[in-house]
Amino acid sequence: MMKLVLLSLVLILMGCKPATDACSNVQEQEMTQSDTCKTDPPSLPDPVGEIPNEALLFSTSVIFTNFEREQEEKVHKALEIIKAVVASREFRKRVYHFTYNGKQAFVDNQGYSNEDIYQILLNASEKLNPGNDHEMDLDLELYYSYKNTVGYTYPNVMRIWMNTKYFNVYTPAEVAGNIFHEWTHKLGFTHDTQYSAARDASVPYALGYIIRNLGKHYE
Ligand SMILES: [Zn+2]
Numbered sequence: 001m002m003k004l005v006l007l008s009l010v011l012i013l014m015g016c017k018p019a020t021d022a023c024s025n026v027q028e029q030e031m032t033q034s035d036t037c038k039t040d041p042p043s044l045p046d047p048v049g050e051i052p053n054e055a056l057l058f059s060t061s062v063i064f065t066n067f068e069r070e071q072e073e074k075v076h077k078a079l080e081i082i083k084a085v086v087a088s089r090e091f092r093k094r095v096y097h098f099t100y101n102g103k104q105a106f107v108d109n110q111g112y113s114n115e116d117i118y119q120i121l122l123n124a125s126e127k128l129n130p131g132n133d134h135e136m137d138l139d140l141e142l143y144y145s146y147k148n149t150v151g152y153t154y155p156n157v158m159r160i161w162m163n164t165k166y167f168n169v170y171t172p173a174e175v176a177g178n179i180f181h182e183w184t185h186k187l188g189f190t191h192d193t194q195y196s197a198a199r200d201a202s203v204p205y206a207l208g209y210i211i212r213n214l215g216k217h218y219e
Contacts (some may be wrong), residue, residue: 008219028192048092054122054134058086065141065159071197075140077172078179082136085176092118094210100201107201108191117203119219128158142167151182158186173219181205 060079064072085091095118101109104114112120123132139158144165151162160182167175184204191202199205 004034009013048089048096051087051092052122052184053142055092056087058083058122058124058134058136060136060138062140065139067140067142069168071142071164074167074170074172075179077219078176078215079136080216081173081176082180082211084218085211085214086121088214090214091137091210094214095121095207098201098206098210100198100206106203106206107198108189110189117214120187121207124187126158126183126189129184136213137186138179138183141177149173153182153185155185171216171219173212173215176215177208180211181208184208 060083062075062079064075067075072127096114097104098106098114106112106114106117109117122134124134125132125138126137129137138157140161141161142164143161145163146165147163149163150166151160153160160179162175162178162182166178170178181204184207189203191204192199202208
């Protein structure tokens, strides 16, 4: 009987995890490392650090041309999604860690690092409406074309045109991705006209996909 009790005790002791495991989730939380687990050796620093205030305050403003009420509502949902994604830790991580062809950098990045690009997005200083106002300034117009263009814009205008052929069937997260793509053109980023895997890693395409994919969780 005593033997059995001792054996159980040994098994219980073996079942105990080392104290350091209690801290394994700390990196995903908003608290600073010094708040928890003071006796443990310092864990690795969070690779993306704290979410800056600009990400939490990031806002949008929009002018509509040729929109029905329902279509405007879809855009408003899309803009709520964009704000939620931009304010998220996951968005910061995706931008910071974006990798193409083994290099941690966007294609057509104009010499900017991933961290720079994250800050440029938060600054939201459109080339034609400069100033770090942390606000996406949007001038949207709907049009219809049978062609396979989802949306487009030109460097010399603020306006972004969106094709109702896609807009009307897109989910709010897909619209969010498209608006974000076009808006990065307003920040001065460009991409190839021809499709390629590299083009998908350009600032406009890659960020449009990140917004769309993370945005699905906020629909
Ligand atoms: Zn584009």
